[in-house]
Amino acid sequence: MASLATPGLGSKELSVWKVSMRAGTQGPVHAIDREQVWVALSGAIEFVVDDGVKLVRTGQAAIVPAGEVRQVRVVEGPAEALVCMSAGGFATVPGSDERHPLPWAE
Numbered sequence: 001m002a003s004l005a006t007p008g009l010g011s012k013e014l015s016v017w018k019v020s021m022r023a024g025t026q027g028p029v030h031a032i033d034r035e036q037v038w039v040a041l042s043g044a045i046e047f048v049v050d051d052g053v054k055l056v057r058t059g060q061a062a063i064v065p066a067g068e069v070r071q072v073r074v075v076e077g078p079a080e081a082l083v084c085m086s087a088g089g090f091a092t093v094p095g096s097d098e099r100h101p102l103p104w105a106e
Contacts, residue, residue: 001017001018001019001104002017002018002020002104003015003016003017003104003105004016004017004018004082006087006104006105006106007087007088007106008106011087012087013086013087014084014085014086014087015084015085015086015087015088015089015102015104015105015106016082016083016084017082017083017104017105018041018080018081018082018083019038019079019080019081019082019083020078020079020080021043021045021072021074021077021078021079021080022074022077022078023043023074023076023077023078023079024074024077025073025074025077026071026072026073026074027071027072027073028071028093029069029070029071029093029094030069030070030071030091030092030093030094031067031068031069031070031091031092031093031094032064032066032067032085032089032090032091032102033066033067033089033090033091033092033099034066034085034086034088034089035063035064035065035066035085035086036063036064036083036084036085037061037062037063037064037083037084037085038056038061038062038064038081038082038083039059039060039061039081039082039083039084040056040057040058040059040060040061040079040080040081041058041079041080041081041082042058042077042078042079042080043057043058043074043075043076043077043078043079043080044056044057044058044074044075044076044077044079045062045072045073045074045075045079045081046072046073046074046075047062047064047070047071047072047073048070048071048073049064049068049069049070050068050069050070055075056081057076069094085105087105087106088105088106089101089102089105090102
C-alpha cells in the first residue's frame with residue numbers, strides 16, 4: 001500500500017492509496033466501515049462480496065459499500081489499483097468485534 005492523499009499528507013476529507021499485488025494474491029476476508037472505490041490500473045481484480053463476485057479489469061472501477069464483507073483476489077496480474085474512501089476508517093473481520101485502523105488511509 002502506498003499512501004497518496006491522506007489526512008497525514010494534507011487531505012481533509014479523502015484518503016487515496018495505491019495497491020500493488022502479485023498474480024494469485026488474495027487478501028483476508030474483511031469489511032471496511034467506509035464506502036470504497038477501487039480503480040484498476042493494471043491486471044484484473046476479483047471482489048468476492050456478500051452478493052456475489054465483482055470482476056474489475058484495467059480501466060474499470062468497483063464500488064464496495066461500507067460494511068460489506070469482501071475478499072480481494074488478483075485473477076490476472078500483477079495488478080495495481082487506486083483506492084479512494086472518506087478519511088479514517090477501520091477494518092473488521094467476521095466473528096470479531098476488534099476494529100483495525102488502516103494506516104495507509106490516515
